[in-house]
Amino acid sequence: MTPRLGSRVLRLLVVLFVVSFFSFIMVDLVPGDAAVQVLGENGTPEDYHRVRDELGLDQPVLTRYVTWLGAVLHGDFGQNLVAPVRDVRETIADALPVNIELALLALLLALLIAIPAALLSVRRPGGRADRWVSAACVAIISVPGFIVGLLLLLLFAINWQVLPVGQWAGLSDTGLLTNLRFAVLPALTLALPEAAVFIRLLRRDLLATMGEDFITVARAKGMPTRHILLREALRPSSFSLVTLVGVNIGHLIAGSVIVEQVYSLPGMGSVIVRAAQTSDYPVVQMGVLVLAALYVVVNFAVDVLYGVLDPRVRRAHA
Known part of the structure; x- marks a missing residue:
């Protein structure tokens, strides 16, 4: 392990520790008595005391x-207070794959x-295609995500009835094709705003790259524009896009609450909202910690990948 990578790993561990502390403390500061939540309003003082003792609520917050x-x-990960027969790990294990699949599919579509x-x-x-693409990007970015979701739902599920909504089919339970039929609309809802941002970023970087000397040399050699764009300009223009994609993986995993509500999906957002x-x-507590940890770990992985893709980053930190 190189010193730079070791430093990154150390910072990652520190951030995860801070995230775990604040996810615990913030929820712990919320008014309410967990013992009342477990037993209801009709429990005896002895029963409340017993539950608080079992949950460790009588101990100092740092000890807990x-x-x-x-x-x-x-x-x-502990037990659900509302459904004690089901532990928190099972709840998260059922919900998290929905978010991960939607995020990855949305990024692929974007x-x-x-x-x-x-x-x-x-x-x-400045041509016609450029103007149309730019106008479409502005329009998509300007429309709230839930409006995009409702429009897609209205078109594809209600008017044309080509895609199902209102339920979820897990990949392991129904197979790939059935799963994609349920996932494509919410994933497309997430993908369209991301695609608009990606287009604007990549367009800007491509235009900058097309003004570089090596592109001028390629043009002088008689290479067609299509070849120059695909073979010469796309890769050096993609570093900012790679960074944004990595950042947005965590954002999509953790930020799909509205889409989950529009399409009635059993993801982490719905689980956390219902638990709250x-x-x-x-x-x-665990839902917030898992989503935050995923966000941090994904950004760490992208930081490492960025150094692999761009030799200038490796040389700068050598």
């Missing part, structure tokens, strides 16, 4: 945090839209 963190590191659109736009800057409404604090 250390105990909780130790349990988490050993894979014990890139499949953005890269050809940006290349088409840059081929003739029912004061199921262990689920809220």
Whole structure:
């Protein structure tokens, strides 16, 4: 492990520790009594005291945090307060794959839209295609995400009835094709705003690259514009896009709450919202921690990947 990579790993661990502490403390400061949540309003004082003792609520907050963190590191995420027969790990294990699949599919769709659109736009800057692409990007970015979701739902699920909504089919339960039929609309809802941002970023970087000396040399050699864009300009123009894609993976995993509500998906956003409404604090704590940890780890991985793709970054930190 190089010194720079070791420093990154150390910073990653520090950030994860801080995230775990604040996710525990913020939920712990929320008014309410977990014992009342478990037993209801009709419990006896002795029963409330017993539950508080079992949950460690009578201990100092730092002691409870250390105990909780130790349990988490050993894979014990605690029990649901609302449904004690089901532990928190099972709840998160059921919900998290929905978010991960939607985020990855949304990014794939966004890139499949953005890269050809940006290349088409840059081929003739200021031309008709460039103007149409730019106008479409502005329009998509200006529309709130839930409006995009409702429009897609209205068109594809209600008017044309070509795609199902209102439920979810897991990949392991129904197979790839059935799963994609349920996933494509929410993923497209997430993908369109991302694609618009990707197009604008990649277009800007492509235009800058097309003014470089090596592009001028390629033109002087008689290379066609299509070849120059695909073979010469696309890769050196993609570093900012790679960074943004990495940042947005965490954003998409953690930020799909509205889409989950529009399409009634059983993802992490719905789980955390429902747990917060029912004061199921262990689920809220672990849900926030898992999403934040995923965001941090993904950004760490992208930082490392950026150094692999761009030799200038490696040389700068050698």
